[in-house]
Amino acid sequence: MASHILLLTLVAITCTLSLAFEPSPLQDFCVADSSSSARVNGLACLDSKLVQASHFSFSGLHIAGNTSNPLGSRVTPVTVAQLPGLNTLGIALARLDYAPWGLIPPHMHPRATEVLTVLEGSLEVGFVTSNPENRFISKVLQMGDVFVFPLGLPHFQKNVGHGTAVSLSALSSQNPGVITVANAVFGSNPSISDDVLAKAFQVDKNVIDHLQSQF
Ligand SMILES: *[C@@H]1O[C@H](CO)[C@@H](O)[C@H](O)[C@H]1NC(C)=O
Numbered sequence: 405m406a407s408h409i410l411l412l413t414l415v416a417i418t419c420t421l422s423l424a425f426e427p428s429p430l431q432d433f434c435v436a437d438s439s440s441s442a443r444v445n446g447l448a449c450l451d452s453k454l455v456q457a458s459h460f461s462f463s464g465l466h467i468a469g470n471t472s473n474p475l476g477s478r479v480t481p482v483t484v485a486q487l488p489g490l491n492t493l494g495i496a497l498a499r500l501d502y503a504p505w506g507l508i509p510p511h512m513h514p515r516a517t518e519v520l521t522v523l524e525g526s527l528e529v530g531f532v533t534s535n536p537e538n539r540f541i542s543k544v545l546q547m548g549d550v551f552v553f554p555l556g557l558p559h560f561q562k563n564v565g566h567g568t569a570v571s572l573s574a575l576s577s578q579n580p581g582v583i584t585v586a587n588a589v590f591g592s593n594p595s596i597s598d599d600v601l602a603k604a605f606q607v608d609k610n611v612i613d614h615l616q617s618q619f
Pocket residue numbers: 470471472473
């Protein structure tokens with residue numbers, strides 16, 4: 405009896421884990437039909453007779469992103485929105501450009517694990533584990549180094565080299581999503597009340613008002 409309960413528990417855990425990832429495709433491909441109004445989990449499939457090589461292709465990832473902004477960084481995404489052939493395939497890509505000291509600020513991908521490769525320069529990267537440990541795991545990476553940010557955990561990348569830096573990330577979702585911590589907490593629309601945030605962060609309300617005014 406006890407072994408049956410253990411087995412059922414294991415099956416339940418396995419099912420829960422498998423649901424945390426995108427479902428397996430049910431056909432060779434399902435190129436996203438952006439003109440379809442069908443509501444499905446993902447995007448409706450274009451008639452396969454209309455599919456062309458261009459639906460599986462994206463150009464321009466050799467072009468550096470414009471990093472002239474306060475953070476000194478730029479993300480050039482290649483998700484299903486840019487590359488319709490990614491629909492249902494559970495994978496995406498992004499080029500990241502960093503000015504000297506440029507930062508991709510702390511953020512999470514609700515639907516993807518990310519594996520990053522440094523193509524040029526030197527990056528400090530890190531992520532924080534969930535409660536209660538909240539362990540900060542970080543490393544300085546050089547050209548050719550690879551680092552993985554596990555699904556859903558907050559992470560950041562900072563250029564700590566002398567020149568510009570470039571990295572390429574692969575992500576385990578056609579639509580990884582991004583939640584930038586500062587924007588979500590202090591820049592939501594409408595705002596979260598400063599009572600809530602003052603108590604959550606254990607600071608005076610005027611500190612919160614100042615942070616909210618930055619977004
Ligand atoms: C880069 O972005 C800045 C700020 O938006 C803009 O002024 C500048 O013209 C852009 N540079 C290029 C090469 O597009």
